[in-house]
Amino acid sequence: MTNRWKLGSRPVRLAGMDIDPDFQPLETERLILRRSRPEDAEAISTYRSDPEVNRHQGWERTDADGIRDEIKVMAARTPGEPGGWVQLSLLEREDGSLVGDVGFTHADGEPGVIKIGYTVAPVFQGVGYASEAVAAIVAYAFERLGATVVRAYASAENIASIRVAEKAGMRLMERFEHHSDGETWHGVRYEVRRDGASSS
Numbered sequence: 526m527t528n529r530w531k532l533g534s535r536p537v538r539l540a541g542m543d544i545d546p547d548f549q550p551l552e553t554e555r556l557i558l559r560r561s562r563p564e565d566a567e568a569i570s571t572y573r574s575d576p577e578v579n580r581h582q583g584w585e586r587t588d589a590d591g592i593r594d595e596i597k598v599m600a601a602r603t604p605g606e607p608g609g610w611v612q613l614s615l616l617e618r619e620d621g622s623l624v625g626d627v628g629f630t631h632a633d634g635e636p637g638v639i640k641i642g643y644t645v646a647p648v649f650q651g652v653g654y655a656s657e658a659v660a661a662i663v664a665y666a667f668e669r670l671g672a673t674v675v676r677a678y679a680s681a682e683n684i685a686s687i688r689v690a691e692k693a694g695m696r697l698m699e700r701f702e703h704h705s706d707g708e709t710w711h712g713v714r715y716e717v718r719r720d721g722a723s724s725s
C-alpha cells in the first residue's frame with residue numbers, strides 16, 4: 526500500500542508524487558542511505574574525479590567545492606518535490622565509510638516518473654553495493670513517494686550500470702542516440718513500474 530505523507534491533515538502530492546518532509550535514512554543489509562551533507566564533498570569528489578568513474582557521466586563539476594555547492598542546493602529540497610535532484614550518500618553500516626551516492630529527481634512533464642542515478646567508488650565496487658542501494662531507492666520511490674515508474678538512463682556501453690538496473694527489476698524501454706559537439710552518444714532507458722506492468 527502506498528503511504529500518503531501529510532502536512533496537517535491533507536496528503537501532499539506534487540507532479541504525481543508525494544513529498545516526504547520527514548525523510549529518514551534508508552537502511553539495507555550493509556548500507557545506510559542518508560541525505561548527502563556538505564562534509565561528504567571531498568570523498569565524493571575523489572571518486573567522481575576518477576576518469577573511469579566519470580567516463581559515462583555528465584557531471585559539470587567534480588571538484589570538492591562544486592560538489593559541496595550542489596549538495597547545499599539539494600539539501601534544501603524535500604524528497605518528492607519537483608525541481609531538481611535529491612542526493613543520498615551511501616555509508617557502510619559497519620564503519621561509516623562513504624562508498625558512493627544515489628540521486629533521484631522527477632522526470633520533467635511526466636507525473637509519477639522518477640529518474641535515478643548511482644555511483645560507487647572504485648575501491649568499493651563489485652561487492653553488490655550499487656544493487657543494494659538501488660533496490661532500496663526503487664522501493665522508497667514506490668512506497669513513500671508514490672511514484673508509478675522508476676527510470677535510469679545509461680550509456681549503452683555501461684554494462685555495470687545496466688546490470689544494476691536489471692537487478693532492480695528494470696527493463697530496457699528504449700535505445701537512443703544523442704548528438705553533441707560532433708560526438709554521438711548511444712544511450713539506453715531502463716524502467717520498472719510499480720504495478721509490474723510493461724511500459725513503453
Ligand SMILES: CC(C)(COP(=O)(O)OP(=O)(O)OC[C@H]1O[C@@H](n2cnc3c(N)ncnc32)[C@H](O)[C@@H]1OP(=O)(O)O)[C@@H](O)C(=O)NCCC(=O)NCCS
Pocket residue numbers: 577578579581582641642643644645646649650651652653654655656657677678679683684685686688689692
Ligand atoms: C555502475 C556502478 C554504480 C556499479 O556499482 P557496483 O557497486 O560495483 O555494482 P554491483 O556490485 O552491485 O554489481 C551489479 C552487477 O553489475 C556487474 N558488474 C559490476 N561491474 C561490472 C563491470 N565493470 N563489468 C561488467 N559487469 C559488472 C556485477 O557483476 C553485478 O552483476 P551480477 O550480480 O549479475 O554479477 C559502478 O560501476 C559505478 O559507479 N560506475 C561509474 C558511475 C556510473 O556509470 N554510474 C551509472 C550511471 S547512472
